[in-house]
Amino acid sequence: TERPAYNRGESRTERPAYNRGESRTERPAYNRGERTERPAFNRGERTERPAYNRDDRPQRPSYNRDDRPQRSSSDRPERGSYNRDDRGPRRDFGNDRPRRDAGEKNFYPNRDAKGHFTPEDDVVLERLEAQATLATDVEGVSFSDLGLGGNIVAALAELGAPSPFPIQAATIPDVLAGRDVLGRGRTGSGKTIAFGAPLVEKLMENGGGKKRAMGRKPRALILAPTRELALQIDRTVQPIARSVGLFTTQIYGGVPQARQVGALQRGVDIIVGTPGRIEDLIEQGRLDLSEVTITVLDEADHMCDLGFLEPVQRILRLTAPGGQKLLFSATLDKGVASLVKEFLPKPSVHEVAGEDQASATIDHRVLVVEHRDKDLLIEQLADRNEKTLIFSRTRAYAERLTDQLEDAGIRAVALHGDLNQARRTRNLAQLTSGRVNVLVATDVAARGIHVDDITLVIQADAPDEYKTYLHRSGRTGRAGKEGIVVTLIPKARQRRMTDLLGRAEIEADYVNARPGDEIIEELAGRMTNEKLTR
Structure with missing residues (x-):
């Protein structure tokens, strides 16, 4: 059905028009000019402030320093004179402190005088x-x-x-x-x-x-x-x-x-x-x-x-x-x-015989490096197809190295004390199964690593004692297989490293190394699966 048509123009009544201009009353106009004027105050009629004449003040008495009585040092009581010879003898504490002769410089111990490793x-x-x-x-x-x-x-x-x-x-x-x-x-x-x-x-x-x-x-x-x-x-x-x-x-x-x-x-x-x-x-x-x-x-x-x-x-x-x-x-x-x-x-x-110290199946190398080159050298050494274990001294460095290797496209996991037991077990299992080839670990955590096919151990931080070196190097060359242990040190540490290897009864070659050197390629690529024979 059609809608009814509404004729808006005819039937609707018009709105009433309101004439604003005629019917509304006008507002009253206020003539501001009719307001009473404020009273004017003549400031000139105020009483004047009395003037004070400084010359009328009484004069201060003047003191003449010369009028004070003179003091004489003779008026002071005499201080008793002490004769050092009259003092009693000094107490003797047994002379238990050794006296040093003049010119003798042994206050600090001599570096060479420290206790060396002995058979005891x-x-x-x-x-x-x-x-x-x-x-x-x-x-x-x-x-x-x-x-x-x-x-x-x-x-x-x-x-x-x-x-x-x-x-x-x-x-x-x-x-x-x-x-x-x-x-x-x-x-x-x-x-x-x-x-x-x-x-x-x-x-x-x-x-x-x-x-x-x-x-x-x-x-x-x-x-x-x-x-x-x-x-x-x-x-x-x-x-x-x-x-x-x-x-x-x-x-x-x-x-x-x-x-x-x-x-x-x-x-x-x-x-x-x-x-x-x-x-x-x-x-x-x-x-x-x-x-x-x-x-x-x-x-x-x-x-x-x-x-x-x-x-x-x-x-x-x-x-x-x-x-x-x-x-x-x-x-x-x-x-x-x-x-x-x-x-x-x-x-x-x-x-x-021969397995507790310098094993015939392990090749020991020491690389003398600049500190700025160390991380890149580690990255180049770890870029290989076989299993690598990297030791760091701190947990923070272990995490940083792991992140750096991952960023470089090298699969790596960390193992340190900040990880819970489940994570540590999982990371170690990834290395054992071959899902990753690089494990970065601290010493305490790494003591439980027993993986037979680790062919390269990198000591990013050199150990402080020979026992730690032996345990680290024991992670490779296991069960008669071959392995390499590479230790990175700065020039200043060569003497300490020589002493440490001497205690461990290990001979190692020292080589100055920089990223890209032939020695890096040799160490990263020399171990092959054919050599992993018992």
């Missing part, structure tokens, strides 16, 4: 006769010949160890015989199997494999200084133990303890852990070491360096009296001597 710093092996084992001594020897059972030998073969290394051939018979063992061998010489395999075999004696009751107490304890090393040890020991029906568990800090407590409640045979968390669970009454008959201390020197000497002593005293003790370390110095004295009175001592 490495006391244990000097006091005990060590049986050095050469690789030629174990040719043709099998694990079965050393006394290990068939299941354990098969498990070792699956782990890639069909025949024993020297340190294994030397220590396994002594462990099986029930003797205490003091083993000195560079990291990577096969120490884990050297104590892990015979430890499992010992637990199987006298029907030990049948003791599987719920909540049973552990019978073996393996102590390590770091969480990473504890995990590495367990990865080797667990399959060996599982092959004969034994169970292991890891106990370390940095993670919730509920899972660890649950494993202890179910019952385990072998504990692998760090001293801190183990002591915590002992104090809580959740861990009982009274039936532990075999105790292993791995990297004992590093445990002492980290301040774990007293916790380790307390833990060992809680194990079964007369239990067997196995101590392994890359260096055996004063920190370890107290442990040996108390817990290993008559151990069998073994060291792998």
Whole structure:
């Protein structure tokens, strides 16, 4: 239907028009001129201010200094005169302070007079006769010949160890015989199997494999200084133990303890852990070491360096009296001597000849560089297809180097104490799996790195002591494979570096280097997979 049409023009009434101009009343006009005038004030009629004549003021009295009475020095009382000869004798304090002769300049100690490294710093092996084992001594020897059972030998073969290394051939018979063992061998010489395999075999004696009751107490304890090393040890020991029906568990800090407590409640045979968390669970009454008959201390020197000497002593005293003790370390110095004295009175001592210091499989180089060139040199050295480990002194430098390498297109991850346990484990797994080829780490975190195919170690910051150098260099050249250790130092540090290498009994070539030099290309590209043979 059509809308109705509205005729707006005709039917609508018009609005009324309002005539603003006619009907509205006008506002009243105000004539400002009619206002009354303000009264005018004649300022001239004011009374005048009285004028003051300064001359009318009274005069001040004048004082004449000459009128004052004269003072005479003779009026002062006489000061008593002191005769130095009348003084009593000076007190004698025993003359215990040494007098220096005139011209003698020994207030500051002479740099050359500081204590040098002496054999006493490495006391244990000097006091005990060590049986050095050469690789030629174990040719043709099998694990079965050393006394290990068939299941354990098969498990070792699956782990890639069909025949024993020297340190294994030397220590396994002594462990099986029930003797205490003091083993000195560079990291990577096969120490884990050297104590892990015979430890499992010992637990199987006298029907030990049948003791599987719920909540049973552990019978073996393996102590390590770091969480990473504890995990590495367990990865080797667990399959060996599982092959004969034994169970292991890891106990370390940095993670919730509920899972660890649950494993202890179910019952385990072998504990692998760090001293801190183990002591915590002992104090809580959740861990009982009274039936532990075999105790292993791995990297004992590093445990002492980290301040774990007293916790380790307390833990060992809680194990079964007369239990067997196995101590392994890359260096055996004063920190370890107290442990040996108390817990290993008559151990069998073994060291792998040549593997604790200058290994024949490791090439040591020292590059003398300018500080401004260092980061670029590290980048050029790490730009390779094989695994590289870089050591830095600080966590901040480790992060900065990692970021720099990533920006340059080199896959890298960091490992240091500021990372939580999950992140550290994940970063280390990325290196192990080959997802990244470069790991930048600080010393404490890197002690748990046990990756067999690291072919280059770069020390971005030179170590301060020879033990640190040995442990760093032990990350490469493992299990008989070849490796390179490159240390970057400024010119001013050459003398200290020479002293350090002398203590470590290592010979290294010093080369002045700049980015792009031929030596950099050689070090970055000389190692090939064909050389990684055992």
